[in-house]
Amino acid sequence: MVSALELPRFVRESASTxxxxxxxxxxxxxRSIESMAAAAVYATCRCAGFAVSVSEVAEVSVCAEAQVKRxxxxxNVELGLETPVVQPESLIPKVATKCGLSSHVQHRAHELAMAxxxxxxxxxxxxxxxxxxxxxxxxxxxxxxxxxxRNCGGPRGFD
Numbered sequence: 001m002v003s004a005l006e007l008p009r010f011v012r013e014s015a016s017t018x019x020x021x022x023x024x025x026x027x028x029x030x031r032s033i034e035s036m037a038a039a040a041v042y043a044t045c046r047c048a049g050f051a052v053s054v055s056e057v058a059e060v061s062v063c064a065e066a067q068v069k070r071x072x073x074x075x076n077v078e079l080g081l082e083t084p085v086v087q088p089e090s091l092i093p094k095v096a097t098k099c100g101l102s103s104h105v106q107h108r109a110h111e112l113a114m115a116x117x118x119x120x121x122x123x124x125x126x127x128x129x130x131x132x133x134x135x136x137x138x139x140x141x142x143x144x145x146x147x148x149x150r151n152c153g154g155p156r157g158f159d
Contacts, residue, residue, distance in 0.1 A: 001041050004060035005052060014048070015040040018075065027078055031071060035063040039071030046083040051091050089113040 002012040018040040022028055028036050038061040045052040054072065058065040075081060089110050096106040 001038060001057065001060050005041070005056060007041075007045065007050065007052070011041065011044050011048065011050070015044040018043055018079070018081075021079055022075055025078060027074055031074070032063055032067060034061055035067040035071040036075070037061070038063060038068045039075050042068060042072050043075050043081055043083070046086075047081060049084065049090070051086070051094055087117070089117070 002009075002015065015037070019028075019037055022036060022040065038057050042052065042054055042057045045057075054068050055065050058068045061068065076083060092106060092109050092113060095101075096109065101109075
């Protein structure tokens with residue numbers, strides 16, 4: 001999974017450690033091994049600050065997104081993982097790259113995300129990220145979502 005997500009080697013090692021801790025705490029029994037392994041990868045990414053979504057991890061594993069979410073919740077609660085809050089601006093580069101946005105548009109989206117966080121609108125980072133992208137599109141008439149040559153999905157396309 002780590003290789004498929006193109007993550008550094010330390011993520012694999014840390015996810016393995018998290019999985020072993022879960023095994024020692026008897027959290028694996030009665031649960032899918034694959035979903036717990038996927039959750040360990042996701043947990044490691046969250047703790048390390050990588051912008052990897054549950055859906056991306058589920059996509060490269062053989063289990064459903066809901067299974068990964070449930071397994072992650074178990075790991076998070078039972079192992080007391082220190083997962084930092086996802087900052088909206090950390091999600092923008094992935095969207096910008098996938099959509100082929102210019103550095104100017106990406107920079108402006110970053111500014112808008114920072115302003116939204118400063119104004120206290122940080123409950124759903126994905127929503128802020130999508131809102132910034134749409135706002136920049138409208139202002140610069142980029143029409144990223146309407147361009148048939150770009151497949152970057154709608155506002156929910158990166159959750």
